[in-house]
Amino acid sequence: MDKSFEKYQKRRLQSSYLSVIISISLVLFLIGVLGLFVIKAKSITEHFKEKVTMTIFLNDNAAKNDVEILKAELKKAAYTKSVIYISKKEAAQKYSEEIGEDFIKFLGDNPLKNAIDLSLKSAFVTPEKMAEIEKKLLNRSIIAEVSYDKPLIELLTKNITRLSFWMLIFSGVFTLIAVVLINSSIRLSVYSKRFTIKTMQMVGATKGFIRTPFIWKSVQLGILGAVVSILGIVAFILYINKTIPELEMLSDYEMLGILFIAIIVLGVLITGVSTFFATQRFLNLRTDELYY
Structure with a gap:
């Protein structure tokens, strides 16, 4: 017992x-x-911020030499993580694959522009700094437009602070x-x-x-x-x-x-x-x- x-x-x-x-x-x-x-x-x-891309659309009459100079300057810029050039032909092909049909045959012409996808270092992914970069880029005569998701940047910045x-x-x-x-x-x-x-x-x-x-x-x-x-x-x-x-x-x-x-x-x-x-x-x- x-x-x-x-x-x-x-x-x-x-x-x-x-x-x-x-x-x-x-x-x-x-x-x-x-x-x-x-x-x-x-x-x-940093991982999420550096997923944000700023797209630089080029004028159709932009000289090839000027585009190469712009790409070289962007690669050397302090805010740049990566630079990818996308021709209007490549953009059209990608868009056609996404929608499942050749829209160029329907339109008769390619309305898209040559572009550069610019990925920024995380420290520069804020509404203020991106607006400053956009302003400087638009001063270049060969650049027609600069596009990025401004509401997303503002939301990302606020949420990171809250997090x-x-x-x-x-x-x-x-x-x-x-x-x-x-x-x-x-x-x-x-x-x-x-x-x-x-x-x-x-x-x-x-x-x-x-x-x-x-x-x-x-x-x-x-x-x-x-x-x-x-x-x-x-x-x-x-x-x-x-x-x-x-x-x-x-x-x-x-x-x-x-x-x-x-x-x-x-x-x-x-x-x-x-x-x-x-x-x-x-x-x-x-x-x-x-x-x-």
Whole structure:
């Protein structure tokens, strides 16, 4: 009977430890992913900004030499990421493929213009800077029109600012949730041993002597939970890097190392502090209060 009860208690204790590890790893994983996006926020915003294209339409009478000079100047410009020349013939062919018929046969002439697709560096993708670039380009006699999605640029700029703000808010909220959830799991784990704590105290053990093994065990669980969450984050990073390589999730090993160390420190800190206060609470209770 004693052996059966001992086995039951052991299984119960292992189940308690497992639930603590799972709680810690899940919460730290969410915090780690959020921290990852905070770290990579610049790369993410740059990725979306540099997808914006400014199309420069050229006059039909533009000399080939002047067009080459313009292309060379654009490639050297501080704001340029890439320059792609699209002839009116190529544009017509692409448009015909999109609509599924040869519109030139219907119209009798190609109404499209030779154009240059200009991709800008992310720092210059703002309403003010793009308007300034547009104004300078329109001063060139060979340029007929400059086109880009102005409402999209304004919306993108506003949303990036809002996103940065809300990411900071969510970081704070998730950290608070982490503390509450992990603290609850630790308290439940310590609660299951409240009678052991009180027995040790009654035979003369000091509070520090009683607390130390509990705190050390919780710290071990915190480290284990942090390691599990880091493995999950690494798998997440590899998946994102394969799916969207432009984000360069693996480009900054130093920042990733700092993130992983921060996760381990957070796991150790939360579990250690939670266990200290949980054991302190039961140490201060009277024997008859342990049943409530």
